[in-house]
Amino acid sequence: MTRFLIRFFTACFLLAAPPAFAQTAKAIFAGGCFWCMESEFEGKEGVLSVVSGYTGGHVENPTYKQVTAGDTGHVEAVEVTYNPGQISYEELLDIFWSNVDPMDAAGQFCDKGSQYVAGIFYSEEWQKTAAEKSLAQAEKKLGQKVATFIRPTVTFYPAEDYHQDYYKTNELQYKLYRSGCGRDARLQELHAK
16 A cells, blocks of 8 residues: 555656656747747757757648648747756746747737747646646736647657758848847837736
8 A cells, every 4th residue: 555655646746747856858839930939948057959840730750841831730849958957847938938929829920820820838747737827827917818829749840950050050041030020029019018
């Protein structure tokens, strides 16, 4: 009986929160243009890597051309690998919310279509709970329902190599795109409220 109780409480603990002893964990966020999301997570203490890619669709190994056509069901997303001892999932959620327009159901900023909508993909029950709590906080702050979704994680496919670290390897084009898309202006407007 004692062995059963120990296993039961251990299982409950593991469902409730990320293991404190874990060296790495993963989180997946969709926020429109994956270049723009990648740049916001990289460089944060505890973030080990950020990969641009596609998730949520029904086509295996989709290409950028297929995803941007909007027929695969995928969204552009980033997979963040992090050290939970240095940065929490809740802190990653804060970064996410500060870099999306949660009111836009049609996409993000100048990028419109189902492949550019904002969302959080969870892989464990504790991530789902934390994401739902953060969504409720966002709605309270904004005073209305948000369009951002929360869904279970499905296969994440890394994007083509030229998309990785695009904000570094094509700095001028990235800055022109980001400015021309109105991303920063809209984020400033949202956070000024």
